[in-house]
Amino acid sequence: MPYAFAPAKRELTRFERHGPCECLGLRKTALRELSNMTSTHPGLPSYVVETRQRWIAGKQIIRQSHDAGSPGRTTVQSLSDLLDSVLIGLKQAILADLDRNLDKQTALVLHGGCGRREVAPFSDVDLLMLIPPKLEEGVKEYARRLSQGINDTGLALGFSMRSPQEACQFALKDPLTFSSVTESRYLAGSFNLYEEFLKGLRRVSQKNQDNLVAGILAARRQERMQYGETVYLLRPNIKRSRGALRDTHLIRWLGFVRFAENDIDQLCRLRAITSADAAQIHASTEFLLRLRCDLHFHANRAQDQLGRNEQVRLAEKFGYQGSEGVLPVEAMMQDYFRFTSQIQHVCDQFSSLSSPAKGFAGLVLEPLFTRQIENTFQVRSRSVGILAQAMERVKRDLSQIIRLIELAVELGRDIDHQTWVAIREVMEQARFDVTEELAQQFMTLLGKPKNLAKVLRILHEMKVLEKIVPAVAHARGLLQFNEYHQYTVDEHTLHAIEICTDFEKDTTIIGETYRRLPNKGILHLSLLLHDLGKGFPEEHCEVGRRIAIETCQRLLLSNDEAEAVRFLVHNHLMMSHLAFHRDTGNESLVAEFAANIGSTELLSQLFLLTLADIDAVGPGMLTPWKRDLLTSLFYHAREELTGHLSTEGYDPRFQKVYERVIEHGQDDAEREWLSRVVKRLPCNYCRERTADDIATQLLQLRDSPSDAVLCWIRPLTGDRICELVIAKRERIRSGIFYKVTGLLASMGFATQSADIKPLGNSLIWYWFQFEDQEFAKTPAERLEEVRKRSEEIAQGIDKEPPRFRKQWKTDVSLAAKLSRPPIRVKIDNHTVETATIIDVFAYNKLGLLYTITEKIFELGLDVQFARISTYGHQVFDVFYVTDSQGKKINNPRQLVQIRNQIEQVLKNFLEEATEE
């Protein structure tokens, strides 16, 4: 490839022609004033003092021009011109004292930022003195005085003295040096020497292209690791962070190696980058240069860190106004992130294009590795793109674009640059409607954890995501100007999804909860939306709630799904607030929290969302301390929602109890029977009783006639709680459960829990725990009456419906009515495999439980377990039900019917109560 790099002899700068005073419009009196301002240095040669004054005066003038609004590019070039003139003045003064011929024997070459003519107010001076192979004594003295003079002038100097050959060899060994000298610019001295160096540099560069590119990329990667791998840092380094000035330099260095050209416009002419990319780089560089110059001027030193105070100052200085809900500083940083994202993208594409190919074989065989998919996409060895003939059609088809990105992520390839640019252009202009097919495709995508975060990130970078969820556009690069968050809203959101999908591999309760979640799409969508309400005057959860409603309508979600998303987005801070600021050991608080959520599925989603949200705030934010508190609240609330039924069936923790019960068997047959039956008893029952008690009851049951009903009752120690056990062989459903709850309510007892377990051979075990509402210590005769009437119910003798006592009611005020918890019935079919859980939330009234359980019986359902909780007015009942065959209900229609009918009977019952 012919080199287009043709250095011309440089022309004199304006500073050299006219001097700084004339050039910068500085009056000579001003120069004298400046001279007085600077301290005198008796030890310094007069030419150094003069050079120093020229540098300071010139910089002062340039600063005035910068403050008056001159472009960043103009400022750095003016500083470069000033530096050139200062260095040449210094050189001439030194050579006047030595031998003027030394100028012809050496060449002064500026490299790095000075070579590029991008000199910031406190940039280092990178100067290379090219010398002939045979070094003369006079050259050494010249170099010594020059470097000392530059240092004494107050400039930070990086100085080297090498022959052209040495300079090339040294550059070849070190990528950092090589990248710096690719930006070389002739300043003074022997032009032949400079040309010799440049030719040598081109030669070694061309011969070692792959190694040099790999070295440059590795060095930049290492720098990025130190200064930030993401564009969206809240305190970026304006030179070295991702997407910052260094990435524009990287394009130039790689351009020099691959195309023998480092000028962006020249690279554009060579078609190494597109004109649109070149324009973006120019615009972004201009923005960054202006910021950088101001940072240097204001700090009065080399300051490249864009800290929070500087952000606020610069936003004000550059006249950012902000808007409602967006501070001026946030608006400025939105610009910063926009510009640096553009640089990052062009830089990534160019780096990928410049990366070492897989050798000659790779180049030759590339066509063999290229294949077409669905007559639409072209898969190459490194990228996936849209075929030229399909471009017009596909770039306007969101569905196909999602497919393209999924394909690229799945195959581990980049999106082809042309395709990227074409899609971005369309996304900037066109409006899109979300079709049913697209909505479905997007929700399917959200439902799959694998690669989800990567796909969403690319969709966001290509501006496709905001066509599906319009609220994303507002969050792009939106700074959260507080001490808490470390990323912008969009970066935080994508990071949260990344963390959440990684729960798939977690081995703790977090991973288990995530893996068991049936509809992960709802959780991921909620994470995507949870902070989109930021940047508005109103509270962000409230704005988020409206965004959630609009988005769910747009994505055609069902009512239940939309309700879940709305709840999660609106209440995404609820769990962390409770866990970190409230006593999570407080039962009624946990119950209220659980009642607010209403289902274990939603609870699991809120738990995972909260964890991911906190973790995505920044590294180390989700401490074990916070995770433990959240997990503890999750366990407690889950127990409320599942009625404290922590295990299903056999529990190995009770192995010793089982063994002691089995020992009571007289022979093998009896022991075998006990072994089978005891493991089916409710776990909580085994915890409450001694092994002897359990064995006695079971053996009594074994030996009883087939139509016998056994009934035990006893007060439990410590309070007013009593327990009732009924054991009976049932061939047909008898409704014992609802009838006994009715009996207990009619006698002034509040049922707390009930376990119903089939022990085999149609033997059913009912275990009730209830509280006496009328006596502090339940009299024995009262207990006996309960036992006797329960036995009659079980035997089918007592068929009378319960009669509840009339209670005196005062008028219920409107305030009391409004403060009542809402009546809700939720079906949970994913928490346990053996039963469907019905959660009922209502306010209390005598006979309420009987009404619910009677309805459950009428619906043909068997209750396996029930937990009844009352907290003040709030009633929170949990029922595990199966069909009459003992199977979980899986028919979605039937589930809806069950929910509606129970809700209806509850409303009728409670509304009657209100009218009383």
Added chain:
Amino acid sequence: MKKVEAIIRHFKLEDIKTSLIECGVEGMTVTEVKGFGRQKGHTEMYRGNEYAIDFIPKVKVEVVIRDELLRPVIDKIIERAQTGQIGDGKIFVTDLVDAVRIRTGETGVDAV
């Protein structure tokens, strides 16, 4: 000068912060900590069920005060942090040799 370290229930922090400021405390350091005391931290009872917890999450509040504030500060912490249940926490008091405000170089009580 005294340094007071209080290990408290995490949800009592806001209350304690407010009342210490009212008392005249001008600064405090708060750390999320985990540990156990006499309750051994091994189990927690919740509605009759036991849960294994190795260390219980607490908050550590550290304040440095003039000697005369010691009594009111301790009284306030007890008043706000006490529930009467196991796990209310502990207060530790130490004599402080010196303090330095880094920005100005002031020392002793002036630096607090």
